[in-house]
Amino acid sequence: MPNVSPFHIAIPVHNLDECRTFYREVLECEEGRSSDHWVDFNLFGHQLVIHFKPKKEAAELHHNPVDGHDVPVPHYGVVLPWETFQTFAKQLRSKGIEFIIEPYVRFKGQPGEQATMFFKDPAGNALEFKAFQDMGQLFAK
Template sequence: MPQRPAVHLAVPVDDLAAARSFYGQVLGLAEGRSTDHWVDWDFADHQLVTHLVRVAPQPAGTSLVGQHAVPIPHYGLLLDEWRFHQFAERLRSAGVRFDIEPHRRFPGEPGEQWTMFFRDPAGNALEFKSFRDESMVFAR
Protein backbone atom coordinates (compact mmCIF):
# COMPACT_ATOMS: atom_id res chain seq x y z
CA MET A 1 0.00 0.00 0.00
CA PRO A 2 1.58 3.36 -0.97
CA GLN A 3 2.27 5.81 1.82
CA ARG A 4 1.85 9.54 1.51
CA PRO A 5 5.10 11.47 1.10
CA ALA A 6 6.60 12.84 4.29
CA VAL A 7 9.11 15.59 4.83
CA HIS A 8 12.41 15.17 6.67
CA LEU A 9 13.81 18.42 8.05
CA ALA A 10 17.06 18.79 10.00
CA VAL A 11 17.72 21.99 11.97
CA PRO A 12 20.77 23.07 13.97
CA VAL A 13 20.53 23.81 17.69
CA ASP A 14 23.28 24.83 20.11
CA ASP A 15 21.61 23.46 23.27
CA LEU A 16 19.85 20.09 23.08
CA ALA A 17 18.22 20.48 26.52
CA ALA A 18 16.70 23.82 25.46
CA ALA A 19 15.55 22.24 22.19
CA ARG A 20 13.93 19.36 24.10
CA SER A 21 12.10 21.80 26.33
CA PHE A 22 10.95 23.99 23.45
CA TYR A 23 9.95 21.34 20.91
CA GLY A 24 8.65 18.86 23.48
CA GLN A 25 7.04 21.07 26.13
CA VAL A 26 6.24 24.36 24.40
CA LEU A 27 5.30 23.05 20.95
CA GLY A 28 4.02 19.73 22.29
CA LEU A 29 5.82 17.51 19.76
CA ALA A 30 6.36 13.83 20.55
CA GLU A 31 10.01 12.87 20.86
CA GLY A 32 11.26 9.94 18.81
CA ARG A 33 14.71 8.42 18.62
CA SER A 34 17.67 10.38 19.97
CA THR A 35 21.35 10.30 20.83
CA ASP A 36 23.51 12.72 22.80
CA HIS A 37 23.73 14.98 19.72
CA TRP A 38 20.35 14.79 17.93
CA VAL A 39 16.62 14.30 18.63
CA ASP A 40 13.86 13.21 16.25
CA TRP A 41 10.46 14.93 16.63
CA ASP A 42 7.04 14.03 15.24
CA PHE A 43 6.20 17.22 13.35
CA ALA A 44 2.61 16.44 12.28
CA ASP A 45 3.68 13.04 10.90
CA HIS A 46 6.84 14.52 9.37
CA GLN A 47 10.33 14.02 10.77
CA LEU A 48 12.00 17.06 12.30
CA VAL A 49 15.49 16.44 13.66
CA THR A 50 17.28 18.88 15.94
CA HIS A 51 21.05 18.41 15.53
CA LEU A 52 23.48 19.74 18.10
CA VAL A 53 26.05 22.14 16.62
CA ARG A 54 28.77 24.22 18.31
CA VAL A 55 27.47 27.60 17.17
CA ALA A 56 23.86 28.76 16.97
CA PRO A 57 22.60 29.24 13.40
CA GLN A 58 22.68 32.75 11.96
CA PRO A 59 19.67 34.09 10.05
CA ALA A 60 20.28 34.85 6.37
CA GLY A 61 18.11 37.96 6.47
CA THR A 62 14.51 38.88 5.73
CA SER A 63 12.18 39.04 2.76
CA LEU A 64 9.29 41.50 2.50
CA VAL A 65 5.93 39.70 2.37
CA GLY A 66 2.97 42.05 2.51
CA GLN A 67 3.81 44.56 5.25
CA HIS A 68 6.23 42.31 7.15
CA ALA A 69 9.94 41.46 6.99
CA VAL A 70 9.78 37.66 7.11
CA PRO A 71 12.84 35.87 8.57
CA ILE A 72 14.76 33.71 6.11
CA PRO A 73 15.19 30.78 6.36
CA HIS A 74 12.14 29.50 8.21
CA TYR A 75 10.02 26.36 8.37
CA GLY A 76 6.66 25.39 9.83
CA LEU A 77 3.28 23.85 9.23
CA LEU A 78 -0.09 24.60 7.69
CA LEU A 79 -2.87 24.23 10.26
CA ASP A 80 -6.64 24.52 10.10
CA GLU A 81 -7.91 27.84 11.46
CA TRP A 82 -9.20 26.50 14.77
CA ARG A 83 -5.91 24.72 15.47
CA PHE A 84 -3.92 27.80 14.39
CA HIS A 85 -5.63 30.00 16.99
CA GLN A 86 -5.42 27.30 19.67
CA PHE A 87 -1.69 26.92 18.95
CA ALA A 88 -1.15 30.71 19.06
CA GLU A 89 -2.73 30.77 22.52
CA ARG A 90 -0.51 27.87 23.64
CA LEU A 91 2.54 29.86 22.52
CA ARG A 92 1.35 33.03 24.27
CA SER A 93 0.72 31.08 27.48
CA ALA A 94 4.26 29.69 27.29
CA GLY A 95 5.68 33.22 26.94
CA VAL A 96 6.94 32.77 23.39
CA ARG A 97 7.95 36.09 21.82
CA PHE A 98 6.62 36.50 18.29
CA ASP A 99 8.76 38.01 15.54
CA ILE A 100 5.48 38.57 13.70
CA GLU A 101 2.32 38.35 15.82
CA PRO A 102 -0.54 36.13 14.63
CA HIS A 103 -2.47 38.11 12.03
CA ARG A 104 -4.54 37.76 8.86
CA ARG A 105 -2.52 38.32 5.67
CA PHE A 106 -3.82 39.02 2.15
CA PRO A 107 -7.50 39.48 3.14
CA GLY A 108 -9.91 38.91 0.26
CA GLU A 109 -7.18 37.48 -2.00
CA PRO A 110 -6.80 33.83 -3.09
CA GLY A 111 -3.94 33.31 -0.61
CA GLU A 112 -5.76 34.78 2.41
CA GLN A 113 -4.23 33.26 5.52
CA TRP A 114 -3.50 33.59 9.20
CA THR A 115 0.24 33.55 9.92
CA MET A 116 2.71 33.95 12.79
CA PHE A 117 6.49 33.80 13.16
CA PHE A 118 8.61 33.01 16.22
CA ARG A 119 11.99 31.43 16.97
CA ASP A 120 13.25 28.40 18.83
CA PRO A 121 15.93 28.89 21.52
CA ALA A 122 18.70 28.47 18.90
CA GLY A 123 17.24 31.25 16.74
CA ASN A 124 15.64 29.08 14.04
CA ALA A 125 12.58 30.88 12.65
CA LEU A 126 9.26 29.02 12.48
CA GLU A 127 6.10 30.01 10.63
CA PHE A 128 2.71 28.50 11.26
CA LYS A 129 -0.18 29.48 9.03
CA SER A 130 -3.77 28.68 8.16
CA PHE A 131 -5.35 29.36 4.77
CA ARG A 132 -8.94 30.58 4.60
CA ASP A 133 -9.38 28.06 1.76
CA GLU A 134 -6.84 25.21 1.82
CA SER A 135 -7.39 24.59 -1.90
CA MET A 136 -5.76 28.01 -2.51
CA VAL A 137 -2.37 27.18 -0.96
CA PHE A 138 -0.68 27.28 -4.39
CA ALA A 139 -3.14 29.60 -6.15
CA ARG A 140 -1.72 32.47 -8.19
Protein backbone atom coordinates (compact mmCIF):
# COMPACT_ATOMS: atom_id res chain seq x y z
CA MET A 1 0.00 0.00 0.00
CA PRO A 2 1.60 3.35 -1.02
CA ASN A 3 2.14 5.87 1.76
CA VAL A 4 1.36 9.16 0.03
CA SER A 5 -1.22 10.76 2.33
CA PRO A 6 -0.47 12.80 5.43
CA PHE A 7 -1.56 11.34 8.73
CA HIS A 8 -3.79 12.97 11.35
CA ILE A 9 -3.15 12.66 15.06
CA ALA A 10 -4.97 14.26 17.99
CA ILE A 11 -3.29 14.46 21.39
CA PRO A 12 -4.53 15.60 24.79
CA VAL A 13 -2.96 18.61 26.50
CA HIS A 14 -3.90 20.11 29.86
CA ASN A 15 -2.29 23.48 29.05
CA LEU A 16 -3.56 24.57 25.64
CA ASP A 17 -1.82 27.98 25.60
CA GLU A 18 1.58 26.63 26.66
CA CYS A 19 1.41 23.76 24.16
CA ARG A 20 0.17 26.10 21.43
CA THR A 21 3.26 28.24 21.97
CA PHE A 22 5.54 25.17 22.06
CA TYR A 23 4.29 23.69 18.77
CA ARG A 24 4.16 27.07 17.02
CA GLU A 25 7.39 28.65 18.29
CA VAL A 26 9.69 25.84 19.41
CA LEU A 27 8.81 23.20 16.80
CA GLU A 28 7.92 25.95 14.27
CA CYS A 29 4.68 24.29 13.15
CA GLU A 30 2.30 26.45 11.15
CA GLU A 31 -0.95 26.96 13.05
CA GLY A 32 -4.21 26.17 11.28
CA ARG A 33 -7.80 26.19 12.52
CA SER A 34 -8.52 26.48 16.24
CA SER A 35 -11.17 26.97 18.89
CA ASP A 36 -11.12 27.52 22.64
CA HIS A 37 -10.44 23.78 23.13
CA TRP A 38 -8.22 22.66 20.24
CA VAL A 39 -5.60 23.85 17.74
CA ASP A 40 -4.53 22.35 14.37
CA PHE A 41 -0.87 22.39 13.37
CA ASN A 42 1.09 21.44 10.27
CA LEU A 43 3.71 19.02 11.63
CA PHE A 44 6.03 18.46 8.65
CA GLY A 45 3.03 18.15 6.30
CA HIS A 46 0.87 16.12 8.71
CA GLN A 47 -2.12 17.32 10.72
CA LEU A 48 -1.51 17.44 14.47
CA VAL A 49 -4.37 18.59 16.68
CA ILE A 50 -3.86 19.42 20.32
CA HIS A 51 -7.08 19.04 22.31
CA PHE A 52 -7.61 20.40 25.80
CA LYS A 53 -8.16 17.69 28.39
CA PRO A 54 -8.19 18.51 32.10
CA LYS A 55 -5.12 17.24 33.92
CA LYS A 56 -5.61 14.18 36.06
CA GLU A 57 -3.11 12.54 38.34
CA ALA A 58 0.12 12.13 36.40
CA ALA A 59 0.29 8.75 34.75
CA GLU A 60 3.63 7.02 34.92
CA LEU A 61 5.28 6.91 31.53
CA HIS A 62 6.15 3.38 30.50
CA HIS A 63 9.48 2.57 28.81
CA ASN A 64 10.61 -0.31 26.63
CA PRO A 65 14.29 -1.12 26.06
CA VAL A 66 15.44 -0.44 22.48
CA ASP A 67 19.09 -0.35 21.42
CA GLY A 68 20.27 0.28 24.98
CA HIS A 69 17.82 3.14 25.65
CA ASP A 70 14.51 3.37 27.51
CA VAL A 71 12.01 4.36 24.81
CA PRO A 72 8.90 6.08 26.23
CA VAL A 73 5.52 4.50 25.50
CA PRO A 74 3.31 5.93 24.14
CA HIS A 75 4.99 8.39 21.79
CA TYR A 76 4.36 9.89 18.37
CA GLY A 77 6.35 11.77 15.77
CA VAL A 78 7.42 11.98 12.16
CA VAL A 79 10.01 10.30 9.92
CA LEU A 80 12.00 13.14 8.35
CA PRO A 81 14.47 13.34 5.49
CA TRP A 82 18.04 12.86 6.83
CA GLU A 83 19.17 16.48 6.35
CA THR A 84 15.91 17.86 7.75
CA PHE A 85 16.42 15.73 10.87
CA GLN A 86 19.97 17.05 11.34
CA THR A 87 18.84 20.68 10.95
CA PHE A 88 15.82 20.14 13.23
CA ALA A 89 17.98 18.53 15.94
CA LYS A 90 20.35 21.53 15.87
CA GLN A 91 17.39 23.94 16.12
CA LEU A 92 15.98 22.03 19.10
CA ARG A 93 19.36 22.06 20.86
CA SER A 94 19.67 25.82 20.29
CA LYS A 95 16.22 26.27 21.87
CA GLY A 96 17.23 24.32 24.98
CA ILE A 97 15.05 21.24 24.46
CA GLU A 98 15.61 18.68 27.21
CA PHE A 99 15.91 15.35 25.42
CA ILE A 100 14.70 12.04 26.85
CA ILE A 101 17.03 10.41 24.31
CA GLU A 102 19.58 12.71 22.65
CA PRO A 103 19.80 12.62 18.84
CA TYR A 104 21.91 9.63 17.77
CA VAL A 105 22.08 6.88 15.14
CA ARG A 106 20.30 3.70 16.24
CA PHE A 107 20.97 0.20 14.85
CA LYS A 108 24.20 1.43 13.22
CA GLY A 109 25.30 -0.94 10.45
CA GLN A 110 22.12 -3.04 10.83
CA PRO A 111 18.84 -3.21 8.92
CA GLY A 112 16.72 -0.23 9.90
CA GLU A 113 19.67 2.07 10.76
CA GLN A 114 18.14 5.42 11.69
CA ALA A 115 18.74 8.73 13.40
CA THR A 116 16.34 9.26 16.29
CA MET A 117 15.60 11.61 19.18
CA PHE A 118 12.95 11.80 21.91
CA PHE A 119 11.65 14.70 24.00
CA LYS A 120 8.38 15.82 25.62
CA ASP A 121 5.97 18.64 24.94
CA PRO A 122 4.85 20.83 27.88
CA ALA A 123 1.91 18.47 28.57
CA GLY A 124 4.28 15.50 28.95
CA ASN A 125 3.50 13.86 25.59
CA ALA A 126 6.58 11.99 24.34
CA LEU A 127 7.67 12.81 20.77
CA GLU A 128 10.06 10.87 18.55
CA PHE A 129 11.53 12.19 15.34
CA LYS A 130 13.62 9.90 13.18
CA ALA A 131 15.31 9.76 9.78
CA PHE A 132 16.78 7.18 7.44
CA GLN A 133 19.58 7.85 4.98
CA ASP A 134 17.93 5.10 2.92
CA MET A 135 14.13 5.34 3.21
CA GLY A 136 14.04 1.78 1.86
CA GLN A 137 15.18 0.76 5.36
CA LEU A 138 12.01 2.10 7.03
CA PHE A 139 10.52 -1.40 7.41
CA ALA A 140 13.72 -3.43 7.00
CA LYS A 141 14.01 -6.57 9.13
